[in-house]
Amino acid sequence: MNALIVYAHPEPRSFNGAMRDLAVQVLTELGHDVRVSDLYAAGFEAAGGRTDFTDLEDPEAFRYQREQIRASQAGTFAPQLMAEIDAVRWADLLILQFPLWWFSLPGILKGWVDRVFAMGFAYGYGETHSSGPLRGKRAMLAFTTGSPAATYSASGANGDLDRLLFPIQYGILHFVGMDVLPPFVAYGAARIDNNGRTEYLRDYRRRLETVEHAVPLTFDVADTASRSD
């Protein structure tokens, strides 16, 4: 497999950094080709807009999706962005490695999604979900949290983790057609001891070793019709 790890943490010596390093090592040992996009190190631009493109169809009234469709056909994405798009095209497996900030992706990583998953490349009219252009690729979230696991349960203060991740796992990754693997979560990574961290890395190694054959999540969106909220 070709594996792309998109890594978004401001501190290389963080636990997210350790997870990234482990993933590179394990996936390489398994014979996969691995690339890392280190968004902070690259100074990746998070604000989607005019700077995404080398050339605009209508500079007077900027329309994002229209410009994305044009750039997907004409290859007029800015060089830094084009490199990321090419990396996603190349990848069979996409791992997003990040700290869960505000129950979601850090701003720089959300900006990566906004810009890289461009209309015309990652989706189109009627080309989403099972018809998404990125179908056949696998994706997995790998992240740390600040709070312990119990707070992410249905009875916890943060609410159920699956519910919090729905806009990312279904709304982003499955939208473009990817098979979404169960997330790997290191709860309270900054507040546990070294033994806890070692255990998380051991568990993550096991998850990476089986990532090629892991069963993807299913999203029974119609099921929401029976919910009361």
Next chain:
Amino acid sequence: MNALIVYAHPEPRSFNGAMRDLAVQVLTELGHDVRVSDLYAAGFEAAGGRTDFTDLEDPEAFRYQREQIRASQAGTFAPQLMAEIDAVRWADLLILQFPLWWFSLPGILKGWVDRVFAMGFAYGYGETHSSGPLRGKRAMLAFTTGSPAATYSASGANGDLDRLLFPIQYGILHFVGMDVLPPFVAYGAARIDNNGRTEYLRDYRRRLETVEHAVPLTFDVADTASRSD
């Protein structure tokens, strides 16, 4: 009231721009004081990290929350960030005005949340939700979508809108203690005709006229225990 509109759209002539202008006009007419943070115009930095601070407790191993707590006490946030924090402190009403990108906030606006809602300022240990430091303030999402309303229903391809907004409305705005008002949504704003746009602006005017007395949303998080997903 003091009203802060945080506006995130790359094109001033967009429908989001029209909604922002209308909100400034209507709220001013009603006698409120209004400020706008125009994130694209300001070149707001979206990547939370070392540049948030004028001075670090530990430059060798950057820990975000620890540095945020320190900066909240010492006033050592970077000037651009401090101005945003002061604006949130000043505001009785916070309106986030944005295009819904990937069922969430655009990267630049998510970065604003990551950096401005700093630990020590917007929340603390045991100081969240009804004990959140920003309690008593009102917040409202005002946004456009690409797709029509039917796609955001429980039986639609995108899933229920409340479900998609849960991490933002509960996970961000209610977490810090704010009363979250029902969102104002302009569906398919880029793809409807001028009559449709005029109607949305008329509806939005009405919403703004009653914003001071609107009943906040409730979040029955414990209820998730009865859900099957």
